[in-house]
Structure formats: structure tokens, C-alpha cells
Amino acid sequence: MTNEKLTYEKNEDEEVDREQPLMSHLLELRSRTVKACASVLVVFLALSPFMKQIFDILSRPLMSALPEGVKMLSTGVVAPFFVPLKVTLFLAFLIALPIVLYQVWAFVAPGLYKKEKRLVFPVLISSIIMFALGMLYCYFIVFRMVFLFIAGFSPESVNFAPDIDAYFSFVIGMFVAFGLAFEVPIVVVLLNHTGIARYEQMVHLRPYVIVGAFVIAAIVTPPDVLSQCLLAVPLVILYQVGLWAVKAFGKKHEDSEDNEA
Numbered sequence: 001m002t003n004e005k006l007t008y009e010k011n012e013d014e015e016v017d018r019e020q021p022l023m024s025h026l027l028e029l030r031s032r033t034v035k036a037c038a039s040v041l042v043v044f045l046a047l048s049p050f051m052k053q054i055f056d057i058l059s060r061p062l063m064s065a066l067p068e069g070v071k072m073l074s075t076g077v078v079a080p081f082f083v084p085l086k087v088t089l090f091l092a093f094l095i096a097l098p099i100v101l102y103q104v105w106a107f108v109a110p111g112l113y114k115k116e117k118r119l120v121f122p123v124l125i126s127s128i129i130m131f132a133l134g135m136l137y138c139y140f141i142v143f144r145m146v147f148l149f150i151a152g153f154s155p156e157s158v159n160f161a162p163d164i165d166a167y168f169s170f171v172i173g174m175f176v177a178f179g180l181a182f183e184v185p186i187v188v189v190l191l192n193h194t195g196i197a198r199y200e201q202m203v204h205l206r207p208y209v210i211v212g213a214f215v216i217a218a219i220v221t222p223p224d225v226l227s228q229c230l231l232a233v234p235l236v237i238l239y240q241v242g243l244w245a246v247k248a249f250g251k252k253h254e255d256s257e258d259n260e261a
Contacts, residue, residue: 032103039099044092051084058087058171061143062162065151072164083164090172097128119193126186134182135175142178146227177220181235188242199246209239
């Protein structure tokens, strides 16, 4: 009986030891999540007095393409309030994104090796920068050209005045699509750095990437040639930029693998 009791107590102690790290991880995850949400909320509260101005800035590319005196429509009763609110919340998330990603980094960093830590932090910073560049490219170049192109094809008998809710959904979708498209060089470098794909393999896949870029552009953009080309061409160029980066910075990595082999 004594041996059985000692064995039972030992098993209980082992279970408690396993539960303690799990509980500490869950508590830390909750703390990091609260801090990330709080950062977004603080930025949102600071921007909330300017909701109307923020939406007006977002709608400028479309308004410049509309005939003088024409404004967007609001078919929903509460849309004039909720759409600017959603735009402001989206902007608050983008502004607070570095803090949110830092909380993610602080949570996962203790479990990473030193080499992985040196890789993850630059990837996070460069991902934020490239995503922002993709959104700026979409706002200043794509929207202005696409809206002018679409308005130019609108018949005289049609009043081209989009609904603000539909416009918000379209803009957010395009922002995400172009933001992710500008992450291509980082993905290419990571594929090489992690050993998943070598430089020669990615060069060999370039013709397929070109075809895939136009297929993706046809799916995620409006059904017109201009907007599809405005996404597909940067995708191809950014893939080539990633190849140049691999050739410049990934060569030593590949050479070291060859020497070890």
C-alpha cells in the first residue's frame, strides 16, 4: 500500500508540474492579447472624432472619377455611421499593427532558437513595410486608374454612384490583395533561407509564376483588364525582386549547404 501511495503521489506531482507551465502560457497569452486589443482600442478612440474625414480621404480616388456634383449613395439606414466607423477601426488596426506584432513576437520568442530570433524580427518589420507599400500603391495608383477607367465606360443613361458599404468592401478587399502581393519578395527569400526551394528551382518556376500571377489577379480583382494587369505585373516584378535578393543574400547559404554535402 505504501508503494502504491508513493506512486500515486508521484504521478500527481508530475501532472501538477505539467499543468503549471501550461497555465503560465495561457495567462501570458491572455495578457498579450489584452495588450494588443487595448492598443487597437486606444488608437481607435483617438481617431474616432475624425471618422468622417477619414472616410472622405478614403473615398477621394472614387470621388475624383465621378462627375462633378455626384456623390456616393447610402442604401442602408445606419450605413452613414457604421461604414466610417469600420474604416476608422481598420485604420486603427493598421496603425497599431507594430504593437500587435510585437506582442505576438514577445509570446513566441522564448521558444525560438537564437538563429530563428534573428530571422523572425526582420521578417516582421519588412512584412509591415511591404504591406504598407502595397496599400499605398493600391490607393494612389490602382484606385485612381481603375475608377477613371470604369467611369469612362459608364453609359450616359447610368448614374454611376456606388453605395458606400459596397465601396468599403471593395476597398478593403483590394487593400488586402495588394498588401499580400507585396509580400512576395519576403516569401521568396524565406523559401530559400529555410531550404524549401533553391535559387535554380525558383528561376525554373518563373514562367509558371507569371501565369499564376495573372490567374490570381483575375480572381481577386474586378473583371477588367486594367486592374488585373495592375496586380499581375507587380506580382511578377516582385517575384523577380525576390530572386535578386536570393541571389545577393542567399548565395552563401546555398554554398554552405553544398560544402557540407
